[in-house]
Amino acid sequence: MIAHLGPNLPHDLFDATGRNAGALRWNVDRAMPAADRWLESKFAPWTRSVVQDWADGALDHLEAVVFSRADDSAQRLYYYMCELRRTGAVRGPEPLMLDIAKIPRASSVARTEAALRALGARLGVDEAALRAAIARGNAARRESPALASGTAPVCLIAGSLLPDERLHRVAAQAGWRAQGRTLADEWTDRGPPVDETGDAFAALARQIHARALDTRGFHDRAGALAQQARVAGARAGLLWLIEEDDTSVWHLPAMRAALEGLGLPVMVATRRDWLCRDGIDLEMGAFLAGAVA
Amino acid sequence: MSSAPTANPSGQRSRKDLACTLAANAFQKQFGADLKRRVVDEGEPFAIVQADTPHEIFHVMDIPIITNQWWSAYISAKQLSNHYFEVMAEAGYPKNSCKYCSLGLACTLANDPKTAPWGGLPKPTVLVARMTCDCIQHVFGQWADALGSEFFPMEAPAWEHKDPRWFAHSKDQWEQVYDADRIALAVSEMRDLISLLENRTGRRFDEAKLHYLMERINEQEGYIWEAAQAIGKARPCPVSIAEQMPNTMIPQWHRGSDWAVNHARRFRDEVMERIAAGEGTAANEKIRLMWIGAGVWHDPGFYQALEERMGAVFVWSMYMPFAGPQYIRELQGRPMEALASRVCSMNEVLHLPPWMNGWMTSEAERCGIDACVVLLPPENRLSQSGTKITAEALESAGVPVLMIDADMVDAANWDHDRMVGMVADFLVRRGLA
Numbered sequence: 001m002i003a004h005l006g007p008n009l010p011h012d013l014f015d016a017t018g019r020n021a022g023a024l025r026w027n028v029d030r031a032m033p034a035a036d037r038w039l040e041s042k043f044a045p046w047t048r049s050v051v052q053d054w055a056d057g058a059l060d061h062l063e064a065v066v067f068s069r070a071d072d073s074a075q076r077l078y079y080y081m082c083e084l085r086r087t088g089a090v091r092g093p094e095p096l097m098l099d100i101a102k103i104p105r106a107s108s109v110a111r112t113e114a115a116l117r118a119l120g121a122r123l124g125v126d127e128a129a130l131r132a133a134i135a136r137g138n139a140a141r142r143e144s145p146a147l148a149s150g151t152a153p154v155c156l157i158a159g160s161l162l163p164d165e166r167l168h169r170v171a172a173q174a175g176w177r178a179q180g181r182t183l184a185d186e187w188t189d190r191g192p193p194v195d196e197t198g199d200a201f202a203a204l205a206r207q208i209h210a211r212a213l214d215t216r217g218f219h220d221r222a223g224a225l226a227q228q229a230r231v232a233g234a235r236a237g238l239l240w241l242i243e244e245d246d247t248s249v250w251h252l253p254a255m256r257a258a259l260e261g262l263g264l265p266v267m268v269a270t271r272r273d274w275l276c277r278d279g280i281d282l283e284m285g286a287f288l289a290g291a292v293a
Numbered sequence: 294m295s296s297a298p299t300a301n302p303s304g305q306r307s308r309k310d311l312a313c314t315l316a317a318n319a320f321q322k323q324f325g326a327d328l329k330r331r332v333v334d335e336g337e338p339f340a341i342v343q344a345d346t347p348h349e350i351f352h353v354m355d356i357p358i359i360t361n362q363w364w365s366a367y368i369s370a371k372q373l374s375n376h377y378f379e380v381m382a383e384a385g386y387p388k389n390s391c392k393y394c395s396l397g398l399a400c401t402l403a404n405d406p407k408t409a410p411w412g413g414l415p416k417p418t419v420l421v422a423r424m425t426c427d428c429i430q431h432v433f434g435q436w437a438d439a440l441g442s443e444f445f446p447m448e449a450p451a452w453e454h455k456d457p458r459w460f461a462h463s464k465d466q467w468e469q470v471y472d473a474d475r476i477a478l479a480v481s482e483m484r485d486l487i488s489l490l491e492n493r494t495g496r497r498f499d500e501a502k503l504h505y506l507m508e509r510i511n512e513q514e515g516y517i518w519e520a521a522q523a524i525g526k527a528r529p530c531p532v533s534i535a536e537q538m539p540n541t542m543i544p545q546w547h548r549g550s551d552w553a554v555n556h557a558r559r560f561r562d563e564v565m566e567r568i569a570a571g572e573g574t575a576a577n578e579k580i581r582l583m584w585i586g587a588g589v590w591h592d593p594g595f596y597q598a599l600e601e602r603m604g605a606v607f608v609w610s611m612y613m614p615f616a617g618p619q620y621i622r623e624l625q626g627r628p629m630e631a632l633a634s635r636v637c638s639m640n641e642v643l644h645l646p647p648w649m650n651g652w653m654t655s656e657a658e659r660c661g662i663d664a665c666v667v668l669l670p671p672e673n674r675l676s677q678s679g680t681k682i683t684a685e686a687l688e689s690a691g692v693p694v695l696m697i698d699a700d701m702v703d704a705a706n707w708d709h710d711r712m713v714g715m716v717a718d719f720l721v722r723r724g725l726a
Contacts, residue, residue, distance in 0.1 A: 038681050042674035069451050072427035076645065076678055082455060083646035083682060099451035103424070107481045108448055114474065115451075215427045218434075218446075246391055246674060250431035253385035270387040 001061065002123060003093070004187075005050060006068025006075075007214040008100055010116060010204050011190045014066070016125040016133035021062060023187040024050055028163075029275060034090075038080060044073035044244050045163075045274040046183060054081060054092045062093035066119065070100040070214040072246070096122065100208055102216045113205035120201065131200040138193045152177040153235040155288060156264075158225050158255060160242040161186050163274050167240070170281045174288040179232050180240075189213060215247040222254035229262055236291040237266045238284060242274045265291045305594030305709055307535035310567075310574060313559045314536045317543040320552060325367070329411045331357050336415065338494040341397065341436070343422040343429070345639035346447065347483055349510070349632050352549060353503050354487075354496045359414065361422070363546060365396040366590045369702040371410055374591070377403060378703065389672045391428045392703050393587070398436040416440050418493045421486065423447045425640040426675040445489060447482045450475050452641055457651030459642060460618035467622060467634035479633035504628040509549040511621050516557040517541055518617035520564040524608065525660040529573025530581065531564055534610040535596040536574075538588050541613045548620075579604030580725050581661055582716075583692070585611070585653060585683065586668025587676065587701040598713040603726045605716070609660050611643060611653075618642075618652070640675070649679040650686040657692050664725055666716060667696045676701075693723040 001021035004014060014020040026049035034055035035048035053059050067078035081095040099115040101108035120130060155171050157180025162168075164182055171178035191211050195203040212219035229237065237259040241248050248255070252268070259266045267287040272278055309315055332339040339357040341364070342348065351358045368374055374392075377399035382388050384402055397414070406412040420442060422433045430446055437444035454472050456462065463470045487498045524530060524537070532540075540560040544553035567573075574597070584607050589595055599605035619639060622631040642648040657665065665687050670676045684694040697715060699707050720726040 037685075040669065040674070040677035040681055041671060042677050072674065075451065076674070078451075079455070079645045079647075080682065083650070086455075086457075086647065097451040097453070101448045101450060101478075103446050103448055105482075105485065107478060107485070111448065111450060111478055216424060216430065218430070241387060243389060244674075246426070246428040247431060249387050249390045250428060250435060252387065256385060268385075271389050 002064050002066065003059070003062050004066040004068070005077075006071045007186045007189070008070040008191075008208055008211050008217075009066065009068050009098060009187070010119075010208060011188075012133045012137040012194060012204060013116065013120060013123070013125055013130055015137060016120075016129045017123045019063065019123075023184065024053075024059070024065065026050065026183075038084065042244055042246070043076070044071075045242070047073050047077050050077065051080070054084075055090050057092065059092045064094045064096050064123075066096045066098055068098055068100060068214070069115075070102060070216050072215060073244075100216075102209065102214070102218060104218050109205055109209045112209050113202050116201050116205050116208075127200050130204065131196070134194045134196060134200055134204065137190060138196065141190060141193050150177050154179050154232045155236045155238060155291075156180065156225075156229050156232055156234040156259070157238045157240055158228075159238075159240045159248045159252070160245045160272075160274070162240075163276070166276055167238075167280070167284060170284050171288060174285050176236070176288050178238075179228075179234070180238075186213060221248070221251040222258040225255050226258040226262060229259060229264065234259075234262075234264060236288060237264045238287070239266060239268045239270075240272060240280070241270045243271045244274070304592035304704060304707075305598070307533075307593035308597055309536065310572075311532065311536055311540070311560070311563050313556065313563050314539055316559070317539050317556060320556070321539075321543045321546075324547070328357055328359070332359070332417075333411050333415055338418040338496075340490075341414070341417045341420045341440075343394075343433075345423050345425065345636055346421045347479075347486075347632055347636050348546075348548065349503060349506055350483060350487060350490070350498065353506055354490055354494070354498050356418070356490060356494060356496060359417070360546060361394060361397055364400075364414075365393060365702050367410055368396045368400060369590050369704075373400075373408065373410070374702050375705060376408065378705075391426075391432075391673050391675075392700055393670070393673055393676065394429055395432050396702060398432050398439070401436060401439045414440065417442050419443050419445050419486075419489060421445045421447065423449045423636070423640065425449045443489075445486055447486075448478060449640070450478055450637075452638060455647050457647040458655070459648050460652045460655065463618045463634075464621050465623045467631065471634045471638050475637050476630050476633045479637040480629050483629060483633065500628060503632065504624065506549040507622065507624055507628045507631060509554055511624075513544060513548060513554040513557040514616040514620040516554075516561040517544075517613060518621065520561040521614040521617065522659075523564060523568055524613075525656075527568045528661075529571075529575060529578035530606045530608045531567035531572055531574065533574040533597050533600070534584055534588075534607045534613075535593050537613040538610060541616060545616075545620075573606070575600035575604050575606045577604045578606050580663045580720060581606060581608045583607075583609040583653070583657055583660070583662045583665040583687075584668075585665060585680065586670075588612075589668070589699065589701055589707070591702065591704040592707060592709050592712075595709060595712060598709070599717060599720075603717060603720060605720060605726065607666075609656060609662060614656055615643075644675055644678040646679055646682045650683040653683050654686045654690050657687055657690060662692055664693045664695070664720060664723060666719075667694060668701065669696045669698050670700045671698050672700070693719070693725065695719040
């Protein structure tokens with residue numbers, strides 16, 4: 001079985017292997033001595049869980065794990081795991097990297113296509129198998145359920161990816177409906193339909209290259225956030241950034257201005273604990289109680 | 294508005310044993326004045342570039358460049374870093390955002406010609422950076438917007454060929470060491486950059502000039518590498534890293550120029566003369582130290598603080614020995630590809646396993662290192678990266694390691710006496726003093 005970690009990955013190609021174990025899961029609410037030993041403090045928190053699981057043998061049932069180059073923590077972790085396996089410090093699955101290039105330039109699209117072809121060859125996926133998987137994937141995309149709706153006012157949560165829906169529950173307790181992406185949402189997002197005409201690897205490369213969801217994409221984050229707020233009919237915004245975030249921090253002033261420009265009350269919470277053990281629930285509850293819905 | 298810039302009272306100047314150090318600093322000071330004249334006073338086209346980009350292209354086209362890291366160090370040396378960190382905070386950026394890469398952006402956003410060095414930078418032709426971490430494209434993208442210019446990013450592609458002994462083969466087997474497809478991508482991007490520069494400036498790129506420049510750079514870095522090898526063998530160490538750094542880096546900013554080649558030769562000669570005379574940076578060398586990380590630009594005197602007291606000499610930092618494996622290239626008739634192999638992994642070999650730990654462990658052995666001090670900037674993943682695995686490898690090789698949480702341009706959490714004391718305590722605790 002083959003697992004994967006990180007954003008912007010080719011789920012259709014994984015499906016085509018017939019051995020797709022899905023995204024790795026994480027649990028950082030535990031002692032992680034292996035992570036303490038090898039990882040520095042600025043790594044994304046979920047990386048600690050992956051290292052610990054690898055060291056504990058919890059991933060030994062896997063043949064390989066595919067890492068995304070579209071996230072800095074993920075790509076660094078790939079080299080760490082390769083080295084730890086080389087030196088015998090850990091065993092477990094073979095780390096593989098998908099070298100996703102994101103610069104809006106033809107050479108970067110070509111690089112991504114070449115990386116997809118190499119990964120396909122490594123995992124035993126030819127063009128015909130990928131084409132069939134893309135067709136199935138597109139059908140699944142068309143059948144995806146619509147976003148949940150309701151009558152409660154919407155609080156848009158943006159910034160770092162959430163660990164789970166714990167802040168959604170805080171919002172619900174305050175009579176609001178939170179809309180914000182979790183790490184799992186990001187990692188399992190198949191993206192828009194893949195072009196089914198022409199070469200399947202080239203089409204998948206174009207889809208991955210164009211996507212605007214990861215830390216290395218070249219897109220207007222503040223503009224996208226404002227559009228998201230308009231579509232959701234948001235009545236408030238929470239800009240929540242964890243200590244380890246080194247992407248959204250650069251867009252915080254623009255994101256804040258974008259939401260405030262829509263007339264929304266905005267709460268800014270920076271340098272926060274990914275597991276929300278720092279009182280964010282109380283702060284958010286008070287903010288929403290005071291926000292005019 | 295943030296308060297007026299304040300001086301950092303903690304940092305101390307380094308002692309200069311070599312005449313060439315003074316010459317290098319004087320040259321750089323004059324270069325700074327000339328650069329200011331060309332880009333600010335005369336409005337010549339120029340570029341803002343990261344250190345790990347192909348400067349050689351700009352040198353061939355005679356387009357002045359301001360290197361982000363050099364500009365950050367310049368701002369830091371002017372005691373302005375804390376002021377600009379406050380400017381960023383007032384603009385709404387969290388205080389834990391990466392500082393090393395963003396001082397220049399902060400200076401531009403401050404938009405305060407009275408405070409800024411040179412009155413602030415004018416609009417460059419282009420800004421160029423490799424995508425080596427998650428923050429750099431955002432910093433450079435916003436910096437380009439603020440300056441009304443254009444950002445030319447370069448990919449930092451994944452590296453499949455993982456050779457822990459890359460440094461033994463990189464000079465002549467660079468196509469294998471750095472992956473042919475990665476080199477091809479970098480060449481493609483460099484050709485796009487050249488087209489952009491030619492279109493914007495009217496200046497032409499000449500590959501024959503690049504070939505000549507690359508040969509001159511090989512000569513220059515050969516002198517530096519020769520001196521680095523001699524320093525590794527010499528007892529006592531003739532030159533502290535406080536003087537290795539400027540005599541390596543300043544010529545490297547001007548690599549391949551007549552001045553740079555001549556200065557590298559002069560530096561090599563002075564090092565050899567001191568070795569021949571038995572002159573050491575410390576009167577009684579007892580402990581040979583390795584420094585891993587960027588230089589602490591706000592306190593260069595830190596590196597010499599324990600020389601007389603404990604005979605502890607910082608013998609090694611990455612800058613000087615890096616000249617051999619990462620700069621010298623057999624051209625093989627393909628200067629663009631050779632140049633690409635120089636830049637396409639410049640950051641990776643210093644911050645990722647197996648290259649970082651492989652090289653630094655080997656270097657510790659080559660230089661007879663007794664102990665190592667590692668800089669661990671708390672808010673910079675790239676600079677932190679690989680340090681724990683490298684520390685473990687060094688400890689396994691018998692080299693005690695001290696890791697210190699501090700930043701290379703942010704003096705706020707740095708106190709000279711406390712840091713020196715920390716190193717002294719470590720050396721005592723590990724039985725070295």
